[in-house]
Amino acid sequence: MRTPTLLVFLLCGIWLNAPALRAQAGATALLPNYEQGPSQFPNLIAPYREQPIPPLVLENSPRLHDLIREGKMQLSVSDALALALENNLNIAVQRFLRPIAEVDVLRTKSGQAARGISGALLPAGLSVGAIGVGVNQFQGASGVGSAGGISGGGGAVQVPQVGAFDPSVTLNGSWDRTVSPLNTLQVAGVPQVATYSTALTGTYTQMLPDGSSFLFSMNAIRQSSTQQHLIYNPAVISRFAMGFNQPLLNGFGLLPNKRFIMVAQNDIRTSEELFRLQVTNVVVQVTDAYWDLAASRQAVAAAERSREAAQTLYRQSQTMSELGTAAALDVATANASLAAADRDLIIARTNFQLQQTQLKNMLSKVADPQLDAAEIVTTDQLPEPSDRDVPELQPSLETAFRQRPDLLAPEQDLKNQEISVGFTKNGLLPSTSVFGLYAGAGLAGNTYKNNALLAAAGAQQSLTQDFVADYPEYSGGVSAVVPIRNRSAQADNMRARLEQRQLQVNLQNTRQQVSLEVRQAIIGLIQGRAQVQSSHQAVNLANQTADAERKKLQVGLSTAYNVILRDRDVMTALEADIAAVATYAKALVEMDRSMGATLERNGVELPDALSGDVTKPPTPPLRYPRYTGVPETKQ
Numbered sequence: 001m002r003t004p005t006l007l008v009f010l011l012c013g014i015w016l017n018a019p020a021l022r023a024q025a026g027a028t029a030l031l032p033n034y035e036q037g038p039s040q041f042p043n044l045i046a047p048y049r050e051q052p053i054p055p056l057v058l059e060n061s062p063r064l065h066d067l068i069r070e071g072k073m074q075l076s077v078s079d080a081l082a083l084a085l086e087n088n089l090n091i092a093v094q095r096f097l098r099p100i101a102e103v104d105v106l107r108t109k110s111g112q113a114a115r116g117i118s119g120a121l122l123p124a125g126l127s128v129g130a131i132g133v134g135v136n137q138f139q140g141a142s143g144v145g146s147a148g149g150i151s152g153g154g155g156a157v158q159v160p161q162v163g164a165f166d167p168s169v170t171l172n173g174s175w176d177r178t179v180s181p182l183n184t185l186q187v188a189g190v191p192q193v194a195t196y197s198t199a200l201t202g203t204y205t206q207m208l209p210d211g212s213s214f215l216f217s218m219n220a221i222r223q224s225s226t227q228q229h230l231i232y233n234p235a236v237i238s239r240f241a242m243g244f245n246q247p248l249l250n251g252f253g254l255l256p257n258k259r260f261i262m263v264a265q266n267d268i269r270t271s272e273e274l275f276r277l278q279v280t281n282v283v284v285q286v287t288d289a290y291w292d293l294a295a296s297r298q299a300v301a302a303a304e305r306s307r308e309a310a311q312t313l314y315r316q317s318q319t320m321s322e323l324g325t326a327a328a329l330d331v332a333t334a335n336a337s338l339a340a341a342d343r344d345l346i347i348a349r350t351n352f353q354l355q356q357t358q359l360k361n362m363l364s365k366v367a368d369p370q371l372d373a374a375e376i377v378t379t380d381q382l383p384e385p386s387d388r389d390v391p392e393l394q395p396s397l398e399t400a401f402r403q404r405p406d407l408l409a410p411e412q413d414l415k416n417q418e419i420s421v422g423f424t425k426n427g428l429l430p431s432t433s434v435f436g437l438y439a440g441a442g443l444a445g446n447t448y449k450n451n452a453l454l455a456a457a458g459a460q461q462s463l464t465q466d467f468v469a470d471y472p473e474y475s476g477g478v479s480a481v482v483p484i485r486n487r488s489a490q491a492d493n494m495r496a497r498l499e500q501r502q503l504q505v506n507l508q509n510t511r512q513q514v515s516l517e518v519r520q521a522i523i524g525l526i527q528g529r530a531q532v533q534s535s536h537q538a539v540n541l542a543n544q545t546a547d548a549e550r551k552k553l554q555v556g557l558s559t560a561y562n563v564i565l566r567d568r569d570v571m572t573a574l575e576a577d578i579a580a581v582a583t584y585a586k587a588l589v590e591m592d593r594s595m596g597a598t599l600e601r602n603g604v605e606l607p608d609a610l611s612g613d614v615t616k617p618p619t620p621p622l623r624y625p626r627y628t629g630v631p632e633t634k635q
Contacts, residue, residue, distance in 0.1 A: 034102035035109075053099075057612070060364050061086035064371060073374045077290055081602060081618040083363040084286045085279070085609045092365070094278040095610060101264065101271040108260040111164030111207055116263075120270040121413035121503075123420035125496040126259050157475040159243035159435035161213045161251070163205030170203040189228030196234075198222045209258050211251045214244040218466075222459065232445025236459040240466035241439035241473075249429035255419065256426045263416045270412040272606075277405035279609045280598045282362070287589045287602075287620075289359045294378040295582035296352040298629055302574040303348035307341035309546075309567050314338045316553070317560050330560040337564045344571070382581045383623035385529035389588060396518050396595050403596030404514055410507045417500045424493035431481040439473040440466035514594070521587065521594040528584035535577035542566070542573040581627045588623070 032054065038046040064083055067073050085091065101117045108114050116122030176197040182188055199221040207213040217240070224234035251257065317334040320326035356376050364371055401407060442465030445458040465471060483489065546566040552558035592598045599606065603619030 032099075034099050035105045037106055037109075058365055060366060060368055060371070061612075063614070064364060064368070068370055068374045071374055073371075073376045074379055075290075075376050076379045077287060077602075077620045078618050080286050080290050080359070080363060081283060081604060081620065082614045084282055085604065085614050085618075086612055087363055087365045088282050088286075089365055091279055091282055091609060092612065094275050095612065097275055098268070098271040098610065101267045104267060105261065105264040108264040110166040112260070114260040114264045114267070117267050117271055117274075119274045119409070120267050121416050122263065123417050123496065123499065125420040125424050125492050125499075126263065157437055157477060158479060159215075159245050159437050160479075161207070161211070161245045161247065161433065162215050163207040163213050165207055165209065167204060167206040170201075170205075172199075172201040174199045187227075187229070190226055193225055193227050195223060195225045207257075209254055211247045211253065211257045212244060215242065217241045220459070220462070232443065232458065234458070235443065235445035236462040238442040238459075238462045238466050239439060240463075241437060243435060243437040245433050245435045247431070247433045250427060250431040251433075253426070255422050259419050259423045262419050266412050266415050266419075270409050273405040273409040273412065275610065276599065276606060277409070279604065279606065280405065280593060280596075283598050283602055283604060284589055284593050286359070286362050288586050289355065289362060290378065290380070291382060291582050291585040291589075293352070293355040293359055293376060294380070294382050294585075295578050296348070296355045297378060298382070298578045298581075298627075299575065300345070300348045300352050301629065302571065302578065303341070303345040305574075306567065306571045307338070307345050309570075310334070310338040310341040310564075313560060313563055313567070325556060326560070333564060334560045337560075337567070380620075381629070382585050382627035383588065384581070384625040384627055385532050385584055386623065386625070389529075389591075389623070390522060390525045391591070391595075393519065393522060396522065396591075397515055399595045399597060400514050400518050401511065403600075405596065407507075407510055407514060407596075410503070410510055414500070414503045414507060417496065417503050420496045421493070421500055424489070424496040427489045428486065428493055430483070431479075433479050434476070435479065436476040437473070439475075440469050441471040441473070442466045443471075517594040521591040524587040525584070525591055528580065528587040531580040532577075532584050535573070535580040538573045539570070539577045542570040546570045 038049075038051055040047055061083070063079075063086060067075060067079055067083075097117055097119075101120075104114050104117065113127055114122060174197075176195075176199070178195045178197070179192060180195070181192050182190070185191065199219075201220075202218045204216040205213065206215075218238070220236065220238040222234055222236050227233070246252075255262070314331070314334040314337070317326055317331045321328060321331050359376060360371055442462035444461035444465065546563070546569065549558055549563050549566040553560065553563050589598075592601045598604075601621055603616070605614075605616050608614045608616065
């Protein structure tokens with residue numbers, strides 16, 4: 001006795017602790033899989049309870065504060081990408097796409113319709129009738145008869161397709177008391193009859209992926225009555241039935257019945273490509289913002305150099321005016337130039353602050369006072385052009401067609417539409433099925449009222465009669481529905497094929513756009529390299545001209561106004577040079593994006609992006625030579 005008792009307590013403990021054990025396992029799992037529902041063992045009530053999901057985290061990752069030292073954030077491109085993978089809200093929103101797709105697989109495994117995911121095609125032709133209806137629209141279990149009849153004899157039998165992939169058990173119990181007046185004494189022997197009924201009904205239905213379905217039904221009713229001419233009173237009447245239905249044409253096979261599962265599983269791959277596309281876009285945005293910030297810092301340095309030159313000129317003009325070698329107008333002109341330089345420096349610094357604010361927003365989930373107060377110091381320098389940067393056209397196109405996520409996602413949509421075409425083709429066939437039914441009936445009881453023991457014996461005898469076939473029913477048949485003209489099915493099939501052609505054309509259009517983007521990216525690199533080379537030369541020439549004009553001013557052969565003009569030329573050349581280098585850096589980013597190689601080139605691990613926890617820092621390409629920056633001011 002002690003061993004069974006301990007076993008019972010052990011099983012109860014496992015059942016009670018099962019939710020906690022699963023929660024602990026879920027906490028250690030990096031990426032939960034939602035395709036599998038909760039098991040009923042050892043916790044029988046698990047499928048009927050809300051399942052745990054990971055908590056929502058809307059805090060910045062610790063990496064953000066680790067990079068801030070003494071009010072400055074020393075930030076490399078690798079650091080910026082790691083922070084974006086952990087904190088960027090656009091990635092965080094898209095991170096839910098795969099779990100939603102997995103939940104859709106779980107739903108379709110039960111036999112229900114797929115709900116689809118944002119950004120993926122859910123063909124309307126997959127649903128017959130109302131949108132959202134599952135594989136089998138008939139969920140009842142009629143056509144098998146029920147207990148309680150008062151006359152024998154056969155009749156028309158039909159066993160429809162019932163149930164879903166998830167088995168369903170239906171139970172119904174009732175108690176009833178009825179008092180009825182009678183207009184004769186010959187039938188019941190009394191002018192009114194009181195009947196007491198206790199009924200229990202149970203049904204089990206399930207559908208298989210090939211379209212076949214089966215059901216088990218058990219009905220029993222115990223009745224006692226004040227009638228005087230009953231054989232059994234109380235009486236136990238029962239009926240057991242089992243039937244099956246197998247489609248032969250329309251609805252036969254795996255594709256018509258597993259179509260939603262196929263689409264949901266395709267959407268898993270689509271969700272991966274859509275997420276990869278989002279991560280790619282964020283990496284491109286963050287890298288571009290980083291180079292814009294680096295260029296803004298160079299622009300601030302150029303503005304500071306211009307102000308120093310204007311201030312030096314103003315002092316020289318004051319000195320020369322005091323010595324009588326320069327007019328008062330020259331001093332005023334130099335002073336106006338200094339004021340303009342102050343204005344340009346303020347604009348450059350505020351532009352730097354704007355660029356800094358935009359980058360901070362990309363790298364954080366919530367506002368942080370420490371982050372707001374910190375100044376970002378870009379540690380990576382803008383790249384200079386290199387002959388190795390421009391790839392060959394044909395290999396670049398092949399890489400883009402193979403890796404671009406915005407090409408792979410439409411290909412998955414086309415696969416979903418192919419499933420719809422196959423289903424609507426099957427829907428052209430008439431609905432024909434074979435079915436069979438076995439049923440057993442039982443009737444037992446006693447002639448003694450208010451005797452519970454004899455009533456229980458009657459129930460056992462009645463149920464035994466059901467299963468030993470004392471009163472059997474065997475039936476089978478063929479059911480066919482042949483729609484005349486079949487216009488609805490024809491329209492569904494033609495629409496599915498037309499939509500398939502439309503998706504094929506759209507996919508080709510996307511391929512053409514990808515090809516154009518690759519070509520434009522290569523041209524952009526070639527053009528950017530030429531612009532950088534020209535802008536470098538323009539800066540050198542502008543510096544030489546400005547130096548010569550200053551020397552002429554010192555010997556009295558020029559004026560302050562001419563020096564100011566030459567300094568403005570230098571400033572304009574520097575701004576154009578910085579812009580050209582930044583444009584070239586972003587052209588390199590665009591080249592990787594156009595080929596679908598952004599994540600691979602930057603060493604971004606997609607599982608890290610999906611989990612929001614960067615275990616391996618990104619490794620952007622080290623490009624040489626580097627932009628040396630604004631030259632120092634020559635006094």
